[in-house]
Amino acid sequence: MSSYNNNTALFAAARRVAIFGGTHGNEMSGVTLANLWAKNSAEIQRKGVETRAFIANPKAVEKCIRYVDTDLNRAFSPENLSSLGGDTLPYEVQRAQEINRIFGPKGSPEAYDVIFDLHNTTSNMGSTLILENSKDSFNLQMMNYIKKAIAPASCLVLLNEHPHLKYSTSRSVAKHPVGLEVGPQPQGVLRSNIFQAMRVILKHALDFIELFNEGMEFPPCTVEVFRVLERIDYPRDANGNIIAMVHPNLQDCDWEPLNPGDPMFQTFDGQTIHYQGPGTVYPTFINEAAYYEKQQAFLTTRREALVASSIRKA
Amino acid sequence: MSSYNNNTALFAAARRVAIFGGTHGNEMSGVTLANLWAKNSAEIQRKGVETRAFIANPKAVEKCIRYVDTDLNRAFSPENLSSLGGDTLPYEVQRAQEINRIFGPKGSPEAYDVIFDLHNTTSNMGSTLILENSKDSFNLQMMNYIKKAIAPASCLVLLNEHPHLKYSTSRSVAKHPVGLEVGPQPQGVLRSNIFQAMRVILKHALDFIELFNEGMEFPPCTVEVFRVLERIDYPRDANGNIIAMVHPNLQDCDWEPLNPGDPMFQTFDGQTIHYQGPGTVYPTFINEAAYYEKQQAFLTTRREALVASSIRKA
Numbered sequence: 001m002s003s004y005n006n007n008t009a010l011f012a013a014a015r016r017v018a019i020f021g022g023t024h025g026n027e028m029s030g031v032t033l034a035n036l037w038a039k040n041s042a043e044i045q046r047k048g049v050e051t052r053a054f055i056a057n058p059k060a061v062e063k064c065i066r067y068v069d070t071d072l073n074r075a076f077s078p079e080n081l082s083s084l085g086g087d088t089l090p091y092e093v094q095r096a097q098e099i100n101r102i103f104g105p106k107g108s109p110e111a112y113d114v115i116f117d118l119h120n121t122t123s124n125m126g127s128t129l130i131l132e133n134s135k136d137s138f139n140l141q142m143m144n145y146i147k148k149a150i151a152p153a154s155c156l157v158l159l160n161e162h163p164h165l166k167y168s169t170s171r172s173v174a175k176h177p178v179g180l181e182v183g184p185q186p187q188g189v190l191r192s193n194i195f196q197a198m199r200v201i202l203k204h205a206l207d208f209i210e211l212f213n214e215g216m217e218f219p220p221c222t223v224e225v226f227r228v229l230e231r232i233d234y235p236r237d238a239n240g241n242i243i244a245m246v247h248p249n250l251q252d253c254d255w256e257p258l259n260p261g262d263p264m265f266q267t268f269d270g271q272t273i274h275y276q277g278p279g280t281v282y283p284t285f286i287n288e289a290a291y292y293e294k295q296q297a298f299l300t301t302r303r304e305a306l307v308a309s310s311i312r313k314a
Numbered sequence: 315m316s317s318y319n320n321n322t323a324l325f326a327a328a329r330r331v332a333i334f335g336g337t338h339g340n341e342m343s344g345v346t347l348a349n350l351w352a353k354n355s356a357e358i359q360r361k362g363v364e365t366r367a368f369i370a371n372p373k374a375v376e377k378c379i380r381y382v383d384t385d386l387n388r389a390f391s392p393e394n395l396s397s398l399g400g401d402t403l404p405y406e407v408q409r410a411q412e413i414n415r416i417f418g419p420k421g422s423p424e425a426y427d428v429i430f431d432l433h434n435t436t437s438n439m440g441s442t443l444i445l446e447n448s449k450d451s452f453n454l455q456m457m458n459y460i461k462k463a464i465a466p467a468s469c470l471v472l473l474n475e476h477p478h479l480k481y482s483t484s485r486s487v488a489k490h491p492v493g494l495e496v497g498p499q500p501q502g503v504l505r506s507n508i509f510q511a512m513r514v515i516l517k518h519a520l521d522f523i524e525l526f527n528e529g530m531e532f533p534p535c536t537v538e539v540f541r542v543l544e545r546i547d548y549p550r551d552a553n554g555n556i557i558a559m560v561h562p563n564l565q566d567c568d569w570e571p572l573n574p575g576d577p578m579f580q581t582f583d584g585q586t587i588h589y590q591g592p593g594t595v596y597p598t599f600i601n602e603a604a605y606y607e608k609q610q611a612f613l614t615t616r617r618e619a620l621v622a623s624s625i626r627k628a
Contacts, residue, residue, distance in 0.1 A: 036582055064606075065379075122500040186436040186500035188603035192559040192580050245506040266506050268350055289502035292378075 007220075009137045010314035013213045014113035014176070017051045018103055019044060019202065021118045023073050023170045024290070025060025026187040029195045030118025030180075033202070044202070046210035056099060056117070056170050059091060064188050066290055067092055073117075076168035081106065096170070104173040115174035116205060118198060121183035122289045123298075124252040127155040127197050130179030131225060132172065134159055139176050140308035141218045142208045149204040153197070156255060158284060158301065159225040165299075166228075178205070184252075187289055217312040226255070226282050226301035233295045235265055235273060243267055246287045246297055254284045258300070265297070321534075323451045324628035327527045328427035328490070331365045332417055333358060333516065335432045337387050337484045338604070339374025340501040343509045344432025344494075347516070358516070360524035370413060370431070370484050373405060378502050380604055381406055387431075390420065390482035410484070418487040429488035430519060432512060435497035436603045437612075438566040441469040441511050444493030445539060446486065448473055453490050454622035455532045456522045463518040467511070470569060472598060472615065473539040479613075480542075492519070498566075501603055531626040540569070540596050540615035547609045549579050549587060557581055560601045560611055568598045572614070579611070 021027075021034025037044050037053035044051040055061055057072045069090035080093045081100050089097075103112045127150075129143050143157050158181070160166050171177035180201060185194040212218070235244040244265035250258065257280045258264070265273040275281075281300035285291060288298075335341075335348025351358050351367035358365040369375055371386045383404035394407045395414050403411075417426045441464075443457050457471050472495070474480050485491035494515060499508045526532070549558040558579040564572065571594045572578070579587040589595075595614035599605060602612075 032582070122503050184500075186498075186503075186603050188501065188606065189436050189601055190556075190559050191565060191601065192562050193565070195559060242504075245504050245509060248506050251505060251507070268346070287503055287505065289500050292502065 008217065008310045008312050010312055011138050011212075012113070013048065013313050014138075014209045015049060015213070016112045017049055017114045017116070017206070017209060018112050018174070019051065019053045019116045019118065020056045020170055021053070022058065022061040023056040023117055024066045024071075024119060025057050025062070026064050026066055027118070027120035027185075028188065028190040029120050029182060029185065029198045031055065031061050032190055032195065033118060033199060044206060046206050046213075048213045049206070049209055051206065057092065057095060066187070069093075072096060073169050074167045076100065076106065076170060076172050080168070099170060100173055106173045112174045114176045114178060114209065115171040116178045116180060116202060117169065117171035119179060119181045120185045120187075120194060121181050121285060122186055123254050123284065123286050124184045125156075125181060125254045125284055126183070127153070127201055128181045128284070129155060129157050129201075130181060131157055131159045132161060132166065132169070132177050132179075134161055134225070134227075134306055136176060137308040137311050138212075139178060140223050140306060141221065141311050142176075142178070142205060144221045144223050144308065145208040145218070146201055146204045147223070149207070150200060153200075155201060157223060157225040158228065159304070159306070160228045162228045165231055212311070212313060215313055218310060220310045221308050222305050223308060225304050225306050226284065227304050229281060229300045229302055231296045232264075232283075232298050232300060234292075234297045235267065242292075244273060247272060250283065250298075251287060254286050255282055257281075258283050322531065322624040322626050324626055325452050325526075326427070327362065327627050328523045329363060329527070330426045331363055331428045331430070331520070331523060332426050332488070333365065333367045333430045333432065334370040334484055335367070336372065336375040337370040337431055338380045338385075338433060339371050339376070340378050340380055341432070341434035341499075342502065342504040343434050343496060343499065343512045345369070345375050346504055346509060347432060347513060358520060360520050360527075362527045363520070363523055365520065371406065371409060380501070383407075386410060387483050388481045390414065390484060390486050394482070395420065413484060414487055420487045426488045428490045428492060428523065429485040430492045430494060430516060431483065431485035432516075433493060433495045434499045434501075434508060435495050435599060436500055437568050437598065437600050438498045439470075439495060439568045439598055440497070441467070441515055442495045442598070443469060443471050443515075444495060445471055445473045446475060446480065446483070446491050446493075448475055448539070448541075448620055450490060451622040451625050452526075453492060454537050454620060455535065455625050456490075456492070456519060458535045458537050458622065459522040459532070460515055460518045461537070463521070464514060467514075469515060471537060471539040472542065473618070473620070474542045476542045479545060526625070526627060529627055532624060534624045535622050536619050537622060539618050539620050540598065541618050543595060543614045543616055545610045546578075546597075546612050546614060548606075548611045549581065556606075558587060561586060564597065564612075565601060568600050569596055571595075572597050
């Protein structure tokens with residue numbers, strides 16, 4: 001909810017903030033932080049803000065698996081949120097409805113202001129904030145603040161508003177949904193460096209919200225984002241079996257330019273498959289474990305500069 | 315089966331060799347190689363040897379999980395292998411009995427000569443051969459041959475004949491059981507470098523068997539091994555919840571010396587826990603995903619030199 005005044009976007013104070021861990025039950029940094037903060041929330045409290053840490057998929061967390069029946073982070077579609085069936089629905093659909101009741105309803109004035117959803121990836125993505133809407137100046141300003149606050153450490157922004165590849169996330173229940181993806185970290189493993197990177201980013205995100213609520217005006221800024229372009233699958237044979245791996249020149253090179261003609265895959269019999277696209281792209285989510293089932297070896301992105309207007313509390 | 319002649323150990327020719335992938339269904343290098351070689355075994359055939367590639371736990375492979383009911387790589391105990399119950403037994407116990415029928419029986423003259431069991435780990439162990447018996451000169455000679463063949467790349471030997479920590483592996487059905495553990499690789503991911511390292515080691519292992527069968531005598535040699543000493547658990551609170559992570563100074567430092575007083579864990583509130591043992595140890599399997607449920611943050615080992623007698627075909 002924003003209105004404009006002399007080119008300054010006015011937003012309501014962000015009074016209710018949630019931090020989700022365990023939307024995927026085997027992504028251990030978010031699971032561990034949400035569990036810690038659910039027990040003792042001192043670290044995430046800020047003046048004038050109620051911050052709630054929450055385990056989004058407790059059954060998956062208990063089993064240390066991504067999901068029980070279906071991917072919770074794809075489950076927040078209008079169809080799922082309105083479908084009847086109660087206990088007969090897939091577990092994650094039931095859970096999405098419950099989360100929507102607690103933190104939403106999605107799209108309503110009653111919804112939480114901000115949801116941070118904490119994820120880990122097996123890809124070498126570093127710290128990545130995920131933005132779902134290029135026009136959300138509140139989120140863009142927050143991301144700009146975080147990027148500056150943690151420098152010289154880096155934090156990139158992935159923008160997914162692709163007409164087909166955008167999906168219905170857990171965080172989409174909030175007015176300002178923020179994804180945080182940190183890697184590389186294997187599923188089921190907690191690495192201190194990844195855990196610490198996530199914790200520091202949350203600290204600055206909450207600091208931003210406090211400053212905003214206290215009335216600070218944030219001047220216009222430009223944020224570099226990587227816009228989702230395309231999903232690239234592994235090469236497969238006629239039966240659908242994977243016949244190649246991410247090429248060693250591409251493995252771990254998330255966010256580095258991939259140019260037409262560059263090596264992309266290596267088949268099991270040693271052949272190189274080259275990228276054939278029309279121009280330079282920036283791959284990410286390279287060789288993410290959870291995306292084999294989604295037939296995705298990596299995503300391509302385009303680098304863009306988004307301009308955020310100045311913002312201030314209404 | 316060996317006999318001694320002028321200090322040369324005589325072994326029967328190794329005519330039947332198996333390569334197991336997917337003893338753990340989410341360790342993708344072994345799964346992929348065993349599937350490839352099951353379709354086309356030209357690469358693993360050697361003169362006078364019948365080599366068979368085999369998926370040990372197909373149900374776990376299909377689901378890309380470690381196991382369905384219980385860890386197959388702990389299931390080859392005498393109790394399991396002799397237990398009645400058929401279809402009512404846990405899936406992996408049934409499967410262990412089936413594997414024992416095909417490749418064993420364990421401990422009998424009919425058993426396969428060699429089983430290579432291919433594993434991946436999330437630990438930064440590099441290429442590691444696992445030996446179950448310090449007196450098996452055939453295996454020690456093979457490991458010596460492989461180490462020399464792949465140099466300057468490295469391949470270490472982990473010896474597990476610990477009275478309590480040794481377990482009943484899938485490969486233990488063979489006369490000469492050989493584990494191969496390559497990492498780091500997340501569960502459910504196939505990395506070309508790890509896949510390639512595993513493939514090259516198998517090549518040299520099979521070359522060794524062919525040379526041995528052809529009558530080559532291998533002179534005495536000394537093999538550096540790391541003997542399993544102790545299992546170290548994560549620090550926990552009174553309810554059994556983990557309260558610390560592997561310290562950044564120890565993470566990824568498999569095989570490097572850990573001295574009394576060195577940092578070992580970092581608690582979630584930032585305290586360092588130091589190693590308090592009596593002397594230098596060499597940690598391995600540091601922060602392996604699958605070992606959280608086994609209450610193991612890492613294993614300590616001691617470096618030893620084992621002497622293998624010369625060997626020749628009987």
